[in-house]
Amino acid sequence: MALEHAILVSLLEKPGSGYELASRFDRSIGRFWTATHQQIYRVLKRMEADGWITAEEVAQEGRPDKRVYSAAAPGRDALTAWLRAPVEPETVRHELAVRIRGAAFDPAGTAGLAAEVERHRAAHAALLARYLAGERRDFPDPDVLDAAQALQHVVLRGGIEYERMTVAWLDDVLATLRRLG
Amino acid sequence: MALEHAILVSLLEKPGSGYELASRFDRSIGRFWTATHQQIYRVLKRMEADGWITAEEVAQEGRPDKRVYSAAAPGRDALTAWLRAPVEPETVRHELAVRIRGAAFDPAGTAGLAAEVERHRAAHAALLARYLAGERRDFPDPDVLDAAQALQHVVLRGGIEYERMTVAWLDDVLATLRRLG
DNA sequence: TCCTGCTATGCAACTCGTTGCATAGCAACC
């Protein structure tokens, strides 16, 4: 139920079309919330019908026209109300953990699982490197940030620490698998 | 798409009824995969129809009868196939991160958000304490574990490190909010 | 020239997950 609110935050940071929002969700916002373009277009329609956002048709040359959305007052109010309501507990779903515990029932597949874990480790290490590069680029001087930037930075630091921890844990998993195999 | 497989892992570790599975999902398995009893009952039916698991009616005294499920050969095969297939990338959804970034657009609500973050911090610290207690109880001597136990332990260590990291990050968030407010 | 890929939006069908409700007997507490 938070996709609407993630979109509102993104549109308040900067107006954009459905397509642009989808690519933002593949980048920065995707760090903590994923969405496909189909979901985004559907929700944008509902939000426009509810008066949360307004759309403006923008003609373009050499590429299709687009509809640029901006957050409207009712949307801002809805976001504020949501921000102030208590948060539901998060549901964690870690598929790799299911697989690791399942490996006990497929000893012959341990080597394959280790290769999988290694692939994940590489992906998380690459993401960590991207986050760190983004941090150097966007926050070169962390002491002179305005409120919005300081909050973006602390969320990014969360992503960095998550990836760091995950890489270390996957190393632990690999060592454990090696001891068993 | 992994609820079936999480259930298979759990039934291979120990047969059980839908109700028992639901409480396991509230405990150990819930660390990395959540499910409600309605979901579990529905999936159990489908799995039984597909021949992945078998059921046995068990009469009880002083409480309702139950259906105890066990993993069958086709289910084990399905699990093995799933374990050996490549893993899809995980989708992360961190609602609190959306809220933190949204706080830039509701300065008056910063104090309320800080209280929320503090509540989350307490919940994660409590979970960390529970994990550590469980580790001391279930793995007092980590050097003499069989394969299944070693894998359960490394998954638990992942949970512990995740909670540790989260508590530290929430402290960082609180410090950032205090600097702004 | 054909194929791939990017911008840009959308429908239809399906599966997954959540919420509310229902039944039913027993035990414990106030």
Added chain:
DNA sequence: GGTTGCTATGCAACGAGTTGCATAGCAGGA
């Protein structure tokens, strides 16, 4: 005696999320 809570299973309805497909023009490479 009434309320709450636990074991045990389930239906129905809804909302969220995924997958496959479709359109359409332009740019760039093999």
